[in-house]
Amino acid sequence: MAIGTYGMNAVDWEQRIDHDRLRRERLARLSAELEQSDLGAVLAFDFANIRYMTATHIGTWAIDKFIRFALLCRGAEPIVWDFGSAARHHQLYNPWLDGEKRARAGISVLRGAFHPDAGIADELARKIAVELEERGLSDAPVGVDIAEMPVLMALQRAGIEVVDGQQVFLEARRVKTRDEISLLTQAASMVDAAYDELYGFLRPGVKENECVGLVSKVLYDLGSEFVEGVNAISGERCAPHPHVYSDRVIRPGDPAFFDILHSHVGYRTCYYRCFAVGSASRGMRDAYVRCREYMDRAIAAVRPGATTADIVSLWPRAEEFGFPDEEAAFALQYGHGVGLSIWEKPIFSRLVSLDHPEVLEEGMVFALETYWPAKDGWGAARIEEEVVVTADGCEVITKFPAEELLVAGRRYWTVGGPLTTEREPQSHLNTRAGRGE
Numbered sequence: 137m138a139i140g141t142y143g144m145n146a147v148d149w150e151q152r153i154d155h156d157r158l159r160r161e162r163l164a165r166l167s168a169e170l171e172q173s174d175l176g177a178v179l180a181f182d183f184a185n186i187r188y189m190t191a192t193h194i195g196t197w198a199i200d201k202f203i204r205f206a207l208l209c210r211g212a213e214p215i216v217w218d219f220g221s222a223a224r225h226h227q228l229y230n231p232w233l234d235g236e237k238r239a240r241a242g243i244s245v246l247r248g249a250f251h252p253d254a255g256i257a258d259e260l261a262r263k264i265a266v267e268l269e270e271r272g273l274s275d276a277p278v279g280v281d282i283a284e285m286p287v288l289m290a291l292q293r294a295g296i297e298v299v300d301g302q303q304v305f306l307e308a309r310r311v312k313t314r315d316e317i318s319l320l321t322q323a324a325s326m327v328d329a330a331y332d333e334l335y336g337f338l339r340p341g342v343k344e345n346e347c348v349g350l351v352s353k354v355l356y357d358l359g360s361e362f363v364e365g366v367n368a369i370s371g372e373r374c375a376p377h378p379h380v381y382s383d384r385v386i387r388p389g390d391p392a393f394f395d396i397l398h399s400h401v402g403y404r405t406c407y408y409r410c411f412a413v414g415s416a417s418r419g420m421r422d423a424y425v426r427c428r429e430y431m432d433r434a435i436a437a438v439r440p441g442a443t444t445a446d447i448v449s450l451w452p453r454a455e456e457f458g459f460p461d462e463e464a465a466f467a468l469q470y471g472h473g474v475g476l477s478i479w480e481k482p483i484f485s486r487l488v489s490l491d492h493p494e495v496l497e498e499g500m501v502f503a504l505e506t507y508w509p510a511k512d513g514w515g516a517a518r519i520e521e522e523v524v525v526t527a528d529g530c531e532v533i534t535k536f537p538a539e540e541l542l543v544a545g546r547r548y549w550t551v552g553g554p555l556t557t558e559r560e561p562q563s564h565l566n567t568r569a570g571r572g573e
Contacts, residue, residue: 158315176276184476217242257290323400338544344368367395374516393518408520427517445493
């Protein structure tokens with residue numbers, strides 16, 4: 137499935153990513169989904185949807201503020217209203233927006249920070265109503281992806297019928313273009329490098345937050361646009377999985393797993409790897425073997441025409457690994473599309489997929505995640521692979537070794553030779569778990 141090569145620079149002597157084609161094909165997919173819907177237009181406040189529609193970006197600081205918005209009407213080109221001087225920048229450097237014609241200044245309500253009587257929401261609604269009227273779409277429903285309540289109410293006061301538009305965006309983004317696949321592969325290759333540095337860094341005495349800092353530096357040095365998050369989980373924090381790093385000091389024999397989420401030209405990664413530090417207990421080794429087995433079964437089942445139900449049926453029920461139901465265990469045996477955001481269609485989970493299966497298609501890119509707790513009650517294994525669905529199967533694009541449990545840290549020597557890397561922690565020897573009872 138590999139398309140072209142993955143050099144990160146633009147060159148004249150080799151076919152690589154074509155960003156003009158990327159912009160054209162994304163907009164074409166979104167326009168086609170809009171035409172197939174019963175909507176007159178889609179209005180976006182979500183940064184990923186705005187980027188997909190308009191190929192604009194003003195930095196990750198504004199992702200959670202919903203201050204920008206973009207409109208795509210049937211049979212028309214998109215318009216983006218942007219934050220202050222960003223609009224002027226787009227007019228100068230984004231020729232695909234036709235200058236002031238479709239790159240305009242505008243602002244939303246700053247998550248309520250503007251005074252409610254300032255009329256910001258009503259002005260936003262007026263701008264949208266004008267565009268709809270000019271195109272004869274005033275009576276057509278408008279699909280909105282995310283809306284703050286003052287904005288939603290203002291749109292309704294302006295006589296605009298507002299409905300859910302997120303599905304239009306997510307359907308357009310479900311199957312990736314060739315350039316999107318190349319960017320997702322590049323993003324994963326940057327995480328490969330981060331894991332190589334992390335493997336060499338892990339040892340007793342380092343803290344989880346230091347690991348986060350190391351990974352972030354490697355990614356930013358490689359050109360990452362945004363390190364969205366680094367889960368760094370070790371020792372007794374592995375079970376249950378807390379989904380957030382801490383300042384815990386890593387100790388000899390600890391299990392440690394990490395999830396690296398970052399953005400390269402907008403395209404995300406979600407990429408777990410699991411290690412033992414210095415040595416691993418038999419229980420941790422067994423947990424990893426089982427976690428890997430569930431992963432390998434899932435990957436082997438991926439092909440066009442298979443469904444999300446086919447995949448999740450290969451994974452254990454929540455009750456089998458210590459949870460009362462699938463909602464309580466959500467995202468431990470899991471899969472999700474990866475693109476301009478880390479959770480896109482399709483979703484793989486026993487919570488929904490058995491009753492609402494989705495068909496896999498060539499060109500989809502998604503991550504598959506498995507988890508299994510160790511029998512000692514505090515360690516756990518966690519693995520994740522990103523795959524591209526090909527014509528007859530899939531290609532794994534996350535390349536850092538994960539076939540077997542890796543042991544990181546210094547090798548120790550005793551008078552009898554090298555200290556074995558499979559050993560029970562001394563503090564656990566005289567317990568039921570330590571004795572294997």
